[in-house]
Amino acid sequence: MKQGKITIIDIAEKTGLSKGTVDRVIHNRGEVSAKSREKVLKAIREFGYEPNLHASLLASGHRKNVVLLIPSPASGSFWTLSAEGMKKAAETVGPLGIDCKTVTYDQYDLASFRVACDLVLDSHPDGVVLAPMFHYESFSLGERLHAERIPFVLVDSKIENKNYLAYFGMQEYASGYLCGDQLSQGKTMERVLIVRISPDRDRQADPTAGRRTGFLDYLAEHCPGCEVIQTFVHPSDPVQIRQAMEEVYAAHPDIRHIVMFNSRIHRIVPFLEAHPDPQRRVVGFDNLAENMAALRKGTISVLIGQRPGEQVARAIQALADYLLLDKKPAQKDNHVHMDILTRYNIDYY
Amino acid sequence: MKQGKITIIDIAEKTGLSKGTVDRVIHNRGEVSAKSREKVLKAIREFGYEPNLHASLLASGHRKNVVLLIPSPASGSFWTLSAEGMKKAAETVGPLGIDCKTVTYDQYDLASFRVACDLVLDSHPDGVVLAPMFHYESFSLGERLHAERIPFVLVDSKIENKNYLAYFGMQEYASGYLCGDQLSQGKTMERVLIVRISPDRDRQADPTAGRRTGFLDYLAEHCPGCEVIQTFVHPSDPVQIRQAMEEVYAAHPDIRHIVMFNSRIHRIVPFLEAHPDPQRRVVGFDNLAENMAALRKGTISVLIGQRPGEQVARAIQALADYLLLDKKPAQKDNHVHMDILTRYNIDYY
DNA sequence: ATGAAAGCGCTAACAA
DNA sequence: TTGTTAGCGCTTTCAT
Numbered sequence: 001m002k003q004g005k006i007t008i009i010d011i012a013e014k015t016g017l018s019k020g021t022v023d024r025v026i027h028n029r030g031e032v033s034a035k036s037r038e039k040v041l042k043a044i045r046e047f048g049y050e051p052n053l054h055a056s057l058l059a060s061g062h063r064k065n066v067v068l069l070i071p072s073p074a075s076g077s078f079w080t081l082s083a084e085g086m087k088k089a090a091e092t093v094g095p096l097g098i099d100c101k102t103v104t105y106d107q108y109d110l111a112s113f114r115v116a117c118d119l120v121l122d123s124h125p126d127g128v129v130l131a132p133m134f135h136y137e138s139f140s141l142g143e144r145l146h147a148e149r150i151p152f153v154l155v156d157s158k159i160e161n162k163n164y165l166a167y168f169g170m171q172e173y174a175s176g177y178l179c180g181d182q183l184s185q186g187k188t189m190e191r192v193l194i195v196r197i198s199p200d201r202d203r204q205a206d207p208t209a210g211r212r213t214g215f216l217d218y219l220a221e222h223c224p225g226c227e228v229i230q231t232f233v234h235p236s237d238p239v240q241i242r243q244a245m246e247e248v249y250a251a252h253p254d255i256r257h258i259v260m261f262n263s264r265i266h267r268i269v270p271f272l273e274a275h276p277d278p279q280r281r282v283v284g285f286d287n288l289a290e291n292m293a294a295l296r297k298g299t300i301s302v303l304i305g306q307r308p309g310e311q312v313a314r315a316i317q318a319l320a321d322y323l324l325l326d327k328k329p330a331q332k333d334n335h336v337h338m339d340i341l342t343r344y345n346i347d348y349y
Numbered sequence: 350m351k352q353g354k355i356t357i358i359d360i361a362e363k364t365g366l367s368k369g370t371v372d373r374v375i376h377n378r379g380e381v382s383a384k385s386r387e388k389v390l391k392a393i394r395e396f397g398y399e400p401n402l403h404a405s406l407l408a409s410g411h412r413k414n415v416v417l418l419i420p421s422p423a424s425g426s427f428w429t430l431s432a433e434g435m436k437k438a439a440e441t442v443g444p445l446g447i448d449c450k451t452v453t454y455d456q457y458d459l460a461s462f463r464v465a466c467d468l469v470l471d472s473h474p475d476g477v478v479l480a481p482m483f484h485y486e487s488f489s490l491g492e493r494l495h496a497e498r499i500p501f502v503l504v505d506s507k508i509e510n511k512n513y514l515a516y517f518g519m520q521e522y523a524s525g526y527l528c529g530d531q532l533s534q535g536k537t538m539e540r541v542l543i544v545r546i547s548p549d550r551d552r553q554a555d556p557t558a559g560r561r562t563g564f565l566d567y568l569a570e571h572c573p574g575c576e577v578i579q580t581f582v583h584p585s586d587p588v589q590i591r592q593a594m595e596e597v598y599a600a601h602p603d604i605r606h607i608v609m610f611n612s613r614i615h616r617i618v619p620f621l622e623a624h625p626d627p628q629r630r631v632v633g634f635d636n637l638a639e640n641m642a643a644l645r646k647g648t649i650s651v652l653i654g655q656r657p658g659e660q661v662a663r664a665i666q667a668l669a670d671y672l673l674l675d676k677k678p679a680q681k682d683n684h685v686h687m688d689i690l691t692r693y694n695i696d697y698y
Numbered sequence: 699a700t701g702a703a704a705g706c707g708c709t710a711a712c713a714a
Numbered sequence: 715t716t717g718t719t720a721g722c723g724c725t726t727t728c729a730t
Binding site: 005007008009019020023026027051052054055056057058059060061 | 706707708709710
Binding site: 367380381404 | 703708
């Protein structure tokens with residue numbers, strides 16, 4: 001059921017030029033006199049020519065490559081969720097002529113990130129989705145991609161490089177503020193415990209700083225006088241974590257409000273379950289399987305989710321639209337919704 | 350950059366048959382001897398042939414039509430959100446060769462639904478997305494579509510017809526249960542007011558019955574002895590609504606917990622704002638603009654959202670995958686997440 | 699039941 | 715600078 005669609009042949013006829021020339025102006029590939037160019041452009045506008053994606057992709061034959069550059073998804077880490085989103089997105093854009101692959105790095109090892117960056121550049125991708133952990137290096141990767149005219153989309157957090165095609169991530173500050181409200185339930189709190197991950201050797205920016213600020217501002221505005229206790233735990237060592245938690249608990253046995261701003265709240269679950277307290281309220285971030293399990297059991301009261309999988313899926317979609325249809329995203333900065341997850345709405349998340 | 354992809358010509362050569370025959374077995378369009386059929390099928394499996402979407406769509410040329418059949422989105426109604434989702438989805442699948450249009454009906458007028466159904470069938474669509482309001486008529490539409498081998502996807506609520514390709518909607522019961530938890534904040538409640546829409550002339554099933562059941566079950570399990578008061582209001586008449594609310598309020602001035610299971614909680618906002626009470630908790634459903642405004646102001650405490658736009662977008666995507674790639678959705682029944690919306694996470698919803 | 703062949707709209711290499 | 719032409723992989727009609 002053709003519907004009198006305008007083709008480049010129509011445009012060629014209208015302008016008295018040939019397919020080839022029309023194609024040249026459509027793709028700005030030069031070798032066209034200014035006059036012909038104008039004529040073609042005018043005709044395109046006038047007759048409302050729209051390229052046929054299928055014909056174009058069929059003829060040009062080549063598939064596009066996009067690569068996703070993220071920290072390696074150690075089992076049960078936040079990045080597993082991103083990787084899953086990638087897999088799903090790859091399935092949708094695959095048949096459209098886009099091949100996706102993933103390059104990972106150790107989020108605690110700058111050198112590994114450098115290696116990964118080179119790997120990405122060497123593969124000469126047509127587009128990149130980047131989760132920037134190391135600020136400076138990510139910035140410079142952005143520069144290099146820009147220089148090679150390779151579009152890139154950021155997920156999770158932003159860098160100061162303005163050349164990105166789009167960004168998909170959560171509002172850091174607002175999520176901390178929200179977190180304050182969920183922890184307090186709008187009531188006043190005497191004392192809250194913030195559990196933090198010990199800062200690491202490399203000078204990464206603390207990705208949770210924005211959340212913490214938002215949280216503290218919430219306290220200042222809604223719970224003046226609330227005492228804030230902080231403790232630092234190792235990112236993974238269960239023994240150290242347990243010990244650190246036991247210590248604060250011994251010092252403040254009446255703590256009823258506990259919060260963590262990264263995705264690792266599941267690390268303190270063993271401690272929490274060893275000291276059950278139905279009055280306690282615990283809020284964390286991100287829907288890792290372990291976190292969700294603790295939420296279902298009631299050990300964690302609320303998780304704030306940001307659908308990392310959806311973030312990368314949308315990032316890849318944005319890249320696909322750009323690569324295939326030459327369509328830039330409506331907005332550069334896309335803040336994803338902050339999901340409030342409780343045991344009652346977690347099941348179909 | 351061709352990558353040695355297997356084409357039907359390869360298959361034709363391997364089997365000693367012709368392109369035409371291969372195509373015939375791929376599309377089951379008969380006229381092929383069982384023997385040839387087997388050979389081709391075997392070769393396809395063996396060499397991992399995958400059809401080239403672009404070539405296929407280019408050659409066949411015709412675009413597919415899908416129609417969305419929903420209640421007419423009176424301004425500020427739930428269905429506006431669905432219509433928006435449709436618009437967005439149409440943009441994505443448009444370039445892929447799918448044309449979308451919308452047919453609406455008056456959700457309170459059975460006759461108008463009948464007319465709409467005929468309209469849909471007469472347009473001989475390739476796929477239909479249906480929000481079934483009238484059970485029996487929707488069922489019969491499903492039957493008719495099935496008879497014509499037109500795939501259809503359900504959104505919002507289901508019907509008993511098993512022939513649908515997929516369903517996207519919220520868990521009714523669970524959302525009521527969740528609503529109970531959000532209203533009570535896990536504390537005990539003395540008394541709750543349920544505001545309902547007066548039943549209408551036509552014998553529609555009450556779409557909120559499931560939610561109410563879930564809510565009441567939550568009460569039974571977590572707030573035994575909680576008194577439940579119900580009042581009925583007109584779907585739109587502000588005067589009647591105000592009066593009904595004033596009446597219950599006069600009778601129970603100490604009501605601190607108010608809930609509505611449909612999307613019209615904004616209708617009681619004028620009343621609520623005339624009787625401000627910082628202790629009061631109000632929970633409703635759906636992110637209509639009016640509801641969101643009241644949420645921001647604090648008049649409504651929590652909204653439970655179901656992203657109607659995303660529901661229809663996913664429905665259309667499912668249809669597109671089926672029509673274009675012959676891919677059935679992974680799951681028939683897809684329950685969308687129940688979003689908990691507060692004034693602190695509404696802004697980027 | 700099967701094969702041959704003419705496109706679908708566009709790209710890209712080559713001629714002119 | 716511009717025109718011509720041979721495909722891209724598949725669908726579909728018409729012969730055989």
